[in-house]
């Protein structure tokens with residue numbers, strides 16, 4: 001299976017690197033700076049679950065794509081998606097599958113609109129990873145699952161082939177028959193985690209140590225749950241209980257990748273992760289005060305960052 005990983009950043013570098021390590025036919029679509037880094041230093045992953053150094057992984061830049069790939073894994077940030085879509089278009093042939101790993105949901109509509117829904121599977125990853133200035137991928141926790149599936153829930157031949165291709169790689173590939181619900185479940189959790197850790201500029205444990213911290217986190221979770229329910233994707237009691245316990249764990253060092261980006265002064269996926277959640281609340285948005293505050297806070301950060309205030 002010919003696999004194109006779009007973006008060799010934290011998630012793309014990690015999962016693409018693990019696939020390459022397992023002997024899969026992997027190419028990375030990258031931009032000039034990352035291309036030079038990978039050519040000089042190779043793809044380096046530092047992980048408690050096993051370091052790996054892959055000298056000179058195959059890369060291609062926009063304009064260099066000539067043929068369709070079997071599988072395209074999209075692992076860019078949401079704010080880069082419009083350009084990414086144009087750059088990857090020559091790699092999409094009649095039988096190409098696209099698996100996006102972005103947090104949130106709106107990218108599915110964007111990808112469907114450009115390539116047709118038949119090409120676009122559901123996808124998500126659970127991992128904490130970051131890229132340092134030298135281009136090394138740092139895996140920060142013990143989770144590394146990549147879940148994908150047909151959005152109609154079927155176990156088609158093509159998703160079975162993706163599972164087979166991923167089965168030898170050193171991460172947890174999961175073929176889901178409920179991928180849209182899985183994506184909503186993760187979004188509800190992630191939007192709560194990103195919203196609260198960014199708002200408080202602190203990981204979960206420090207928020208729990210602060211007066212009002214637990215109530216604020218749980219209120220944000222409840223706001224996101226209400227949006228999911230309104231969109232016919234209410235999380236189950238078990239999913240909610242798990243989200244609740246992770247978001248309120250005393251002493252926890254957990255924070256969202258958005259908080260890491262924000263603390264480094266970087267761009268953030270405010271509209272994609274929080275704004276779109278609010279947009280899907282419709283007229284209920286007025287009553288979701290924590291979610292609205294989380295969004296306003298991120299937009300104020302963006303305004304300050306890009307000097308548009």
Ligand SMILES: NC(=O)C1=CN([C@@H]2O[C@H](COP(=O)(O)OP(=O)(O)OC[C@H]3O[C@@H](n4cnc5c(N)ncnc54)[C@H](OP(=O)(O)O)[C@@H]3O)[C@@H](O)[C@H]2O)C=CC1
Pocket residue numbers: 006007008009010011012029030031032033034075076077078080083084087101102103125126127128129130131257269
């Ligand atoms: N990091 C994490 O722990 C997790 C992240 N996620 C989600 O995964 C998605 C990706 O995040 P993450 O991997 O952290 O992001 P990164 O910023 O680490 O990586 C994204 C990569 O996309 C590349 N890129 C952007 N535009 C293009 C383009 N036109 N052509 C080729 N490459 C391009 C960037 O390259 P360049 O260097 O040129 O800018 C960058 O290396 C996000 O939606 C995030 O929310 C989900 C779970 C965990």
Ligand SMILES: CC(C)(CO)C(=O)C(=O)O
Pocket residue numbers: 103125126127128189190193255256257258
């Ligand atoms: C939920 C979590 C923390 C892990 O995948 C994540 O997606 C993120 O930090 O962006």
